[in-house]
Amino acid sequence: MMTSSSRARRSILVFSVLVLCLGAATLVMFLLRTPPDPREVPSTIVTSGEQVTTLVERVLHPSAHQDTQSRHEVLPLPGTQLRIRYSAALPVPVLYAVADAALAQGYNDANLLVSVLPPGTNQEAVLSLRALPGWKPRGAGAVLYLFQRGDQPVNLRTIAVEDRGNLADRAWSMLVQLRRSEPWQVSSQSVLRGYVVGGMSLAFILGVGFVAMAVLVAVVDLLMLWKSIREHHSGNSSGQGSRSSLQQWPHPFKAHPWMVRPGSPQAGALRHFLLVTIIFLGLYQLRFLPDAFASSLVQVQRWETEHVYGGTGDVYLAADALRSQATLTPGTVAAVCGRNHGVEAKILRYLLFPADAFPSEQVWRRAAFAIATLHEWQFYRGEFVCDGLHRPGTILQTFPHGGVLVRFSPSR
Amino acid sequence: MSVLLFCLTAMLLILEGTLFLRIAFPRLERAISLALGYPIAALLNALLFFAIDASGLRWNAGTIGMGHALLVGMLVVWLWMGQRNREDRSECFSGQAPRASMPAPRGITIFSGISWSSFQWIVVALCMISLTATFFVASTHALILPSSYIDTVSNWNLRSRAMLSAGTLLTEGVVKPQYPILLHALQIVFMLPLRGWHDTAANAATFLLSLSSFLALFLLVRRDHGAFIALVMITALTSVPLVTVHLGQGFGDIHLIQYFLLSAFLLERGIRLEDCASLALSAMLVIASAWTKLEGFYEGIGFWFLLWLGSSMIERRKIPWQVLPLFLFALPWPLFVKLHHMLLSPHNRGFEFHFSAIPLGFFYMGTEGSFGIAWYIIPFCLVILFTLRFLKILPRLPIPLLWGLLAMVFAFVIFFCTGEVSGLYNQESFHRVLLAPLLLLIEGGVIAFVEIFTNVADTTPPSS
Numbered sequence: 080m081m082t083s084s085s086r087a088r089r090s091i092l093v094f095s096v097l098v099l100c101l102g103a104a105t106l107v108m109f110l111l112r113t114p115p116d117p118r119e120v121p122s123t124i125v126t127s128g129e130q131v132t133t134l135v136e137r138v139l140h141p142s143a144h145q146d147t148q149s150r151h152e153v154l155p156l157p158g159t160q161l162r163i164r165y166s167a168a169l170p171v172p173v174l175y176a177v178a179d180a181a182l183a184q185g186y187n188d189a190n191l192l193v194s195v196l197p198p199g200t201n202q203e204a205v206l207s208l209r210a211l212p213g214w215k216p217r218g219a220g221a222v223l224y225l226f227q228r229g230d231q232p233v234n235l236r237t238i239a240v241e242d243r244g245n246l247a248d249r250a251w252s253m254l255v256q257l258r259r260s261e262p263w264q265v266s267s268q269s270v271l272r273g274y275v276v277g278g279m280s281l282a283f284i285l286g287v288g289f290v291a292m293a294v295l296v297a298v299v300d301l302l303m304l305w306k307s308i309r310e311h312h313s314g315n316s317s318g319q320g321s322r323s324s325l326q327q328w329p330h331p332f333k334a335h336p337w338m339v340r341p342g343s344p345q346a347g348a349l350r351h352f353l354l355v356t357i358i359f360l361g362l363y364q365l366r367f368l369p370d371a372f373a374s375s376l377v378q379v380q381r382w383e384t385e386h387v388y389g390g391t392g393d394v395y396l397a398a399d400a401l402r403s404q405a406t407l408t409p410g411t412v413a414a415v416c417g418r419n420h421g422v423e424a425k426i427l428r429y430l431l432f433p434a435d436a437f438p439s440e441q442v443w444r445r446a447a448f449a450i451a452t453l454h455e456w457q458f459y460r461g462e463f464v465c466d467g468l469h470r471p472g473t474i475l476q477t478f479p480h481g482g483v484l485v486r487f488s489p490s491r
Numbered sequence: 492m493s494v495l496l497f498c499l500t501a502m503l504l505i506l507e508g509t510l511f512l513r514i515a516f517p518r519l520e521r522a523i524s525l526a527l528g529y530p531i532a533a534l535l536n537a538l539l540f541f542a543i544d545a546s547g548l549r550w551n552a553g554t555i556g557m558g559h560a561l562l563v564g565m566l567v568v569w570l571w572m573g574q575r576n577r578e579d580r581s582e583c584f585s586g587q588a589p590r591a592s593m594p595a596p597r598g599i600t601i602f603s604g605i606s607w608s609s610f611q612w613i614v615v616a617l618c619m620i621s622l623t624a625t626f627f628v629a630s631t632h633a634l635i636l637p638s639s640y641i642d643t644v645s646n647w648n649l650r651s652r653a654m655l656s657a658g659t660l661l662t663e664g665v666v667k668p669q670y671p672i673l674l675h676a677l678q679i680v681f682m683l684p685l686r687g688w689h690d691t692a693a694n695a696a697t698f699l700l701s702l703s704s705f706l707a708l709f710l711l712v713r714r715d716h717g718a719f720i721a722l723v724m725i726t727a728l729t730s731v732p733l734v735t736v737h738l739g740q741g742f743g744d745i746h747l748i749q750y751f752l753l754s755a756f757l758l759e760r761g762i763r764l765e766d767c768a769s770l771a772l773s774a775m776l777v778i779a780s781a782w783t784k785l786e787g788f789y790e791g792i793g794f795w796f797l798l799w800l801g802s803s804m805i806e807r808r809k810i811p812w813q814v815l816p817l818f819l820f821a822l823p824w825p826l827f828v829k830l831h832h833m834l835l836s837p838h839n840r841g842f843e844f845h846f847s848a849i850p851l852g853f854f855y856m857g858t859e860g861s862f863g864i865a866w867y868i869i870p871f872c873l874v875i876l877f878t879l880r881f882l883k884i885l886p887r888l889p890i891p892l893l894w895g896l897l898a899m900v901f902a903f904v905i906f907f908c909t910g911e912v913s914g915l916y917n918q919e920s921f922h923r924v925l926l927a928p929l930l931l932l933i934e935g936g937v938i939a940f941v942e943i944f945t946n947v948a949d950t951t952p953p954s955s
Binding site for chain 2: 261263265266267268269270271272273274280281282283285286287289290293346349352353356357359360361363364367368369371372375376378379382388389391395422425426428429430432433
């Protein structure tokens with residue numbers, strides 16, 4: 080009969096062989112993959128709409144009169160990368176996703192990448208589709224948005240979908256997709272979108288893996304239980320004196336409280352189930368916690384150095400500046416400009432209390448101050464212009480990410 | 492200076508709560524009293540704020556300081572004069588003293604028999620790593636980074652700030668004024684010595700509530716089931732990814748859940764050991780949940796009553812009515828809301844069945860990152876536990892498990908059968924609301940498995 084220590088040794092051996100096989104497969108994938116295209120441009124996963132706006136603002140520096148425009152391209156062919164030939168005076172922010180015809184906007188907004196193409200004449204850049212968490216070998220193509228300033232349009236010559244790379248390359252890509260961070264939007268903590276690998280959610284993959292493994296373990300344990308019951312019966316009928324400790328005990332399903340006892344198949348089955356649970360929970364934690372840890376460190380570093388948190392630009396700097404330069408009373412109102420002014424107005428309303436902050440179009444005429452947290456504003460002939468509105472005012476302070484604090488001249 | 496004042500206020504609250512617990516529950520271990528001191532003090536503080544407002548006084552350093560000084564003074568005098576009620580309060584079930592303790596599972600013996608000690612130490616190490624990372628992430632968002640979560644800045648912290656400024660309860664001019672005031676009172680009491688609003692202190696005050704609640708749960712579980720089980724349970728609870736996020740800057744929901752978890756564990760203990768002290772403490776904690784968020788009334792007190800009465804009737808025990816008067820402390824807030832002609836819930840919507848929301852809800856539960864793989868494990872555990880209950884291997888289903896099932900059914904009814912379905916479609920509230928049932932199910936599941944393995948450890952083979 081197998082002793083407990085030999086069972087433990089066997090378990091450790093099986094586990095080690097499994098880990099070694101996985102490691103070897105990963106190494107083979109790594110060695111056989113094709114090297115990345117030298118023209119490939121690095122990309123970042125999109126975690127919030129504000130992130131895209133901030134990037135576009137930071138790269139294009141548009142003023143109120145130089146509105147940003149986006150060009151929308153749908154590329155229906157499946158492939159591994161996009162090759163873009165273009166000419167542009169300014170860097171070109173691009174947003175791209177795997178096409179999904181089932182969704183209203185044509186793509187899944189949880190699987191978006193953002194990148195910046197370098198400026199220049201007759202440029203050629205490659206965007207890796209495989210870097211998209213939703214990418215799969217037989218996918219439905221891609222959707223691409225190019226952002227440009229109204230006065231500096233991009234001369235787009237060709238966009239081609241290319242299918243490049245071998246099987247190891249594709250498998251490696253799916254593995255690399257796991258490196259993509261969890262899209263975690265700090266202003267809305269109601270949901271975590273999770274990780275996507277090969278177009279499938281990691282929670283789903285591990286969940287199905289858990290179910291499969293738990294069922295497998297349950298079947299094996301049930302077979303062992305069945306065997307022990309048969310042995311018990313045969314032992315009873317033969318009346319032999321030397322019975323195993325298992326056989327000394329009553330029928331597994333008829334006696335209480337010895338039905339789940341040390342060494343019994345039932346106890347073993349429960350242990351196996353708990354082990355499988357711990358392993359699969361641990362696998363998800365292994366991905367999530369380092370990600371959350373790293374993202375928190377990055378957020379803290381940005382906050383300590385730039386006083387920026389989330390995708391809200393200079394909102395905290397602007398609030399501090401207004402607090403230091405004006406006495407805020409319950410009647411004081413600030414108008415908030417820009418594309419994210421809904422979210423920013425809510426944050427500013429809290430930071431500026433007892434003063435109030437609202438999106439520009441709601442309070443433009445009665446506001447005493449205006450705050451823009453990004454570049455979407457202009458000062459033109461003594462008037463502050465943003466969101467298509469204009470009013471005379473004075474700039475009190477500008478901020479590193481393009482934001483501005485303006486005191487309006489009293490309305491006549 | 493701000494840090495010092497914050498620490499002094501926190502220590503005062505912990506002292507207040509601990510003194511109260513030492514007087515009301517003299518048999519409670521000192522460490523548990525200390526850990527539970529802050530969550531209980533948060534309830535006492537909310538009641539004090541409400542009483543001061545009801546008596547027409549304004550909230551300021553003078554009135555609130557006097558109130559707390561009076562409370563602490565009374566508690567100290569009570570303790571000093573030996574007025575502790577030394578008679579055994581636990582006789583409310585059957586006139587007999589409670590059982591000495593839970594059957595001890597010998598801590599780290601779950602995987603005994605296959606030389607599992609090294610495996611268990613690996614599990615302990617993994618739990619410690621997981622907990623450290625979780626609380627590091629949470630602490631950076633609570634203590635270093637500013638408020639950014641929309642629910643925080645447009646509801647919870649903004650209401651607190653407006654009430655601090657007004658020095659009174661506000662029924663107008665703030666969003667959702669019908670929400671109870673435990674968190675607001677807790678934040679404001681820290682602001683009074685700081686003489687103004689301090690965002691970090693406000694978030695730190697509620698983060699301390701999370702820390703102390705989980706510490707108290709750890710100590711309570713350790714007392715009954717050993718340190719290993721306690722560690723595994725706390726790790727399992729905090730391993731849900733959305734919990735990690737909400738521990739940082741989530742408001743309302745996470746604190747509500749913490750009170751539910753503590754109350755459910757003590758209700759289980761109270762019923763199982765026929766211990767009236769645990770039952771009374773459980774009642775106090777569920778009352779605190781009702782002062783934290785409106786859901787505490789129906790998902791907390793409502794289910795508490797259902798389980799308390801149900802288990803007593805099913806197991807044909809004498810119903811311990813002595814705890815009932817405690818619930819009078821939960822009534823002032825709904826009465827206040829009704830007297831001011833406000834709706835008890837800002838989410839009142841009519842009944843309408845949304846068939847299409849059902850697959851979407853299950854899709855979100857199984858594929859998004861909020862819950863990790865928890866919703867794959869829970870059904871499996873439920874099947875096993877119900878089977879073992881059917882076979883009478885598991886003597887009874889733990890209260891937290893039943894509470895979690897009730898809360899889950901309730902959440903499904905809310906999202907699939909009312910206008911709240913919008914919270915599922917736009918994913919604004921669905922995931923947050925499902926956290927309470929999930930965490931209660933995890934707590935109940937751990938207790939149930941421990942009970943099964945306790946039978947394993949305590950059972951010796953019969954002599955042949």
